[in-house]
Each structure stands twice: as structure tokens, then as C-alpha cells.
Amino acid sequence: MKLSRLKTLTTLALCVISGAAPLIADETSLAADRKQIEQLDQLTAVPKMQAAEGFDSTPQLRAIYFDALDWKGKPTKVFAWLGLPAKTEGKVPGIVLVHGGGGTAFKNWVQMWNDKGYAAISIAVEGQIDRRPKGERKEGAYWQRHKWPGPTRQGIYGDSNVPLKEQWMYHAVADTILANSLLRSLPEVDGSKVGLMGISWGGVITSTVIGIDQRFAFAIPTYGCGNLATVENQYGRALGNNPTYKQVWDPMLRLNRATMPTLWFSWPGDKHFPMDKFAMNYGAVKGPYMVSLIPKMGHGHGPPWKKPDSYAFADSIVRDGKAWCRQTSVKRDGRTFSATFESSKPLQTATLISTTDTGITGNREWIESSASLEKKDGKWIAQAELPKGSTAWFINVHSDKLTVSSDYQEANLTTSPSK
Incomplete structure (x- = not known):
């Protein structure tokens, strides 16, 4: 018996024993899948849309469906809320909004961006609408599904063993790119100023899409990122032996193609997406990046909505073509750490955030201490001055309620210099 055949049978036997789905892929098929994913950038035609009946819509804020890719031979549609600012003079910037796990197309998220002067589309990427199921809710069924759904998320890339075009992430990425094509086609929207923001799983989708669709003017991956196969939590356990993730889906595979300005938005206590992995993602992008790590922010849809940082970043990009503030360099001399920033806004204070703990960053205790600031x-x-025994740290600078962070640092890890 050939060795490759023996390895295949052994893998199948282990999967049967463990109850796991077998993940068998060869280099040729993985390479073909990567190419198909990259070809999603061709979804530039404007998808047809229709009104979603039975929702409290207005001419400025509408519930809609738009046509998406076929799934298992059947057509699918995406439910979304699409909104425009109340008063506009000329064309307005826009943003595509992608929810995280347990979320949907959020009407109020669109309204928040409309209030800031942006056209916005919030999409539901699991075939759902924004209504709770009627009657007794099935486990995991947070929202009603509509008549034309695509796949739902199966855990953490749990459908990696099915054909690529049947996988949830394939459709979620395609839906996001199609939403971009739709939003930028509206006569009220400046197509050169359409951005993307995703939260948690939406952040993973955003981190994936920006390596494929270069039409976005800016992007705001929030919490979610790539490079998760070795994380010491549920992501590493699910993805450590998943070749489809590591060789096809990991956003790190394509982040060097991301040319638009990005804001990497999170907090050091995040238990899902560790700071070292987050840093490797923004260190890999080709375009300029800005980082905002806000202690005690929390994980969810609400916390980043309520912070002003995403809106201020987007405003500076669509107005000036660059982030209002960014780190230009960092330096460590013994226990003295410094970071240099360029800023179009006055900075008032600086804070060192550090830890002496080890292990996954979301489980460490993070201490805030004073830092000097001079122009x-x-x-x-x-x-x-770093506390004795510091294992990781970064400096935050503040302009009123806005926060900008230096690159995350570890005693044995330094991210690439800012671009």
C-alpha cells in the first residue's frame, strides 16, 4: 500500500473515532481554491435589488434584498438595510457594514453612519433577516431565515470539508463584495469613497475581503483577524489541523495585497482574537494602517459603535486621504519605550498599557500607567518606563475622546515598522 494512501486511511480512521469531519486536501486543489477566492474581485456588476416587504422602511432607510451567488444550484439573496444621510449636498461617502456572530443586518448601525454623513449598507451574511424566530427558538437560531438563504456559519470554518463554493466564508466574502458594488452604484454615493467595517466574525470577513477587493477606500477590521491556527483558544483548537484554513482562507495569505488605509480596532482584553495575532495582521498589509486598542472596551457590536474612533478615522480618509493620526516609529532602549506619531489633531495625553503576565493576551492583566508626551x-x-518584567506593551495617545495606539510589542515579538 502506498504511503499517501495509508495516511489518508489513517486520517479517516481518526476522524471516525473522534467524530470530526475529515479534512483531506492536496496542494493542487488548495491552489485552485485560492485562485477561485481571488477571482471574487470580479463581482463588480451591480446586483439586482428589491424591496423587502413588511419592514418599517422610508425613502432614506430601506430594507432590501439583493441577488447573490447560487448555493447548491439555487439562487440566493442577501437581506440588508440600506440608508442615505437625511440631507446631502453632492455625492456622499459610503460604508459596507458586516456583523459578527449572532448578529444580523442592523438598522441602527446604518443610522449611526447616516448621521455622520455616510451612505451605509448593513448586510446579513447567514441568510437571515433582522427579526427573531417565531415561537420556540431553536438552538443557535437568533434570527429568522428568509426564502432565499445561502449557507450559515458552521462553527469555526467547520464546513471546510465541502466544496469551496458551498462554504459559508466563500458566500460571506462574495456578499460583502457585492454590497460594495451595489452601494457605490447609487447616484448619491461617491464610489471612490466607500469603506468597509466588520465586527468580530465580520472583522474576519473584512480582513479577508481587503486582500481581494481593492476598490474599498478604507477598512476597519474590528476584533476579528487572521493567523488564528496557532492561537491557544477555541480558534487554534479548531484550525490547527485545518489545511483549508491555513492554505486557502487565512487572511494573512492576501493581506500584502491590501493597499487601502486600515484601522485595526480592538482592546487588549479580547479573549477571541489575541493582540500578537492582531499585530501580525496589520504588520502584513501593504497600505498605511492605524491602530486603536482601547482598554476595557469589551467585545460585541455595541462597544465599537459607541466609540468615536471608527467615524473619525473614516472622516479623515474621505476628507484628507490619510488617517488623522498614525505611528511613525517606535523605539526601546532598555526599559524605556517611546513611540512617535504624526497627527492632524492636537494630542493631550499618553498612556502606557503593559502586562507582566504570559499566555494568551486576553487572559492577562493589563496595567495602565502614565507616559510623557511632547511635540x-x-x-x-x-x-x-516599562515596569520590570514586562512581557507586552503599547502606548496610547489621546485627542479628546479619540485613541491611537502604537504597534503592539512583546519581549520576543516586534511588528514590522509602520508604513
Whole structure:
């Protein structure tokens, strides 16, 4: 018996014993799948849309469906809320919004961006609408499904053993790109100023899409990121032996193609997406990036909605073509750590966030301590003394209620220099 055949049978036997779905892939098929994913950038035609009946819509804020890719030979549609600012003069910027696990197309998220002067479309990427199921709710059924659904998420890339075009992530990425094509086609919208924001699983989708669709003017991956196969939590356990994730889906495979400005938005206590992995993602992008790590922010849809940071970042990109603030360099000399920033807004204070703990970053205790801040030769220099035994750290600078972070640092890890 050939060795490759023996390995295949052994893998199948182990899967039967463990109850896991077998993940068998060869280099040729994985390469073909990667190419098919990259070809999703061709979804530039405007998808047909129709009104979603029975929702409290207005001419400015509408519930809609738009046509998406076929799934298992059947046509699918995506439910979304599509909104425009109340008053516009000329064309307005826009943003595509992608929910996280347990979420849907959120009407109020669209309204928040409309209030900031943006056209916005919030999409539901699991074949659902924004209504709870009637009667007794089945486990995991947070929202009603409509008549034309695509696949739902199966755990953490749990459908990696089915054909690529039947996988949830394939459709979620396609839905996001199609939403971009739809939003930028509206006569009220400036197609050159359409951004993307995704939260948690939506952040994973965003991190994936920005390596494929270069039409986005900016992107805001929130919490979610790639490089998760070695995380010491549920992601690493699910993905450590998943070749489809590691060689086909990991956003890190394509982040060097992401040319648009990005804001990487999270908090050091996040238990799902660790800071070291998050840092490797923004260190890999080709375009300029900005980081905002806000202590005690929490994980969910609400916390980033309520913070002003995503809106201020988007405003600076569509107005000035660059982030209002960004780190230009970091330096460590013994226990002295400094970070230099360029900012179009005045900075008032700086804070060192550090830990002496080890293990996954979301389980560590993070301590805030004072840092100095001075303006010199047009740049802002923040500096602090690291506590003895520090294992990880970064500096936050503040302009009123806005927060910008230096690159996350570890004693044995340094991200690539800012671009």
C-alpha cells in the first residue's frame, strides 16, 4: 500500500473515532481554491435589488434584498438595510457594514453612519433577516431565515470539508463584495469613497475581503483577524489541523495585497482574537494602517459603535486621504519605550498599557500607567518606563475622546515598522 494512501486511511480512521469531519486536501486543489477566492474581485456588476416587504422602511432607510451567488444550484439573496444621510449636498461617502456572530443586518448601525454623513449598507451574511424566530427558538437560531438563504456559519470554518463554493466564508466574502458594488452604484454615493467595517466574525470577513477587493477606500477590521491556527483558544483548537484554513482562507495569505488605509480596532482584553495575532495582521498589509486598542472596551457590536474612533478615522480618509493620526516609529532602549506619531489633531495625553503576565493576551492583566508626551519638530513623542518584567506593551495617545495606539510589542515579538 502506498504511503499517501495509508495516511489518508489513517486520517479517516481518526476522524471516525473522534467524530470530526475529515479534512483531506492536496496542494493542487488548495491552489485552485485560492485562485477561485481571488477571482471574487470580479463581482463588480451591480446586483439586482428589491424591496423587502413588511419592514418599517422610508425613502432614506430601506430594507432590501439583493441577488447573490447560487448555493447548491439555487439562487440566493442577501437581506440588508440600506440608508442615505437625511440631507446631502453632492455625492456622499459610503460604508459596507458586516456583523459578527449572532448578529444580523442592523438598522441602527446604518443610522449611526447616516448621521455622520455616510451612505451605509448593513448586510446579513447567514441568510437571515433582522427579526427573531417565531415561537420556540431553536438552538443557535437568533434570527429568522428568509426564502432565499445561502449557507450559515458552521462553527469555526467547520464546513471546510465541502466544496469551496458551498462554504459559508466563500458566500460571506462574495456578499460583502457585492454590497460594495451595489452601494457605490447609487447616484448619491461617491464610489471612490466607500469603506468597509466588520465586527468580530465580520472583522474576519473584512480582513479577508481587503486582500481581494481593492476598490474599498478604507477598512476597519474590528476584533476579528487572521493567523488564528496557532492561537491557544477555541480558534487554534479548531484550525490547527485545518489545511483549508491555513492554505486557502487565512487572511494573512492576501493581506500584502491590501493597499487601502486600515484601522485595526480592538482592546487588549479580547479573549477571541489575541493582540500578537492582531499585530501580525496589520504588520502584513501593504497600505498605511492605524491602530486603536482601547482598554476595557469589551467585545460585541455595541462597544465599537459607541466609540468615536471608527467615524473619525473614516472622516479623515474621505476628507484628507490619510488617517488623522498614525505611528511613525517606535523605539526601546532598555526599559524605556517611546513611540512617535504624526497627527492632524492636537494630542493631550499618553498612556502606557503593559502586562507582566504570559499566555494568551486576553487572559492577562493589563496595567495602565502614565507616559510623557511632547511635540517636537511637528511630531508627537510619547515615552514611558516599562515596569520590570514586562512581557507586552503599547502606548496610547489621546485627542479628546479619540485613541491611537502604537504597534503592539512583546519581549520576543516586534511588528514590522509602520508604513
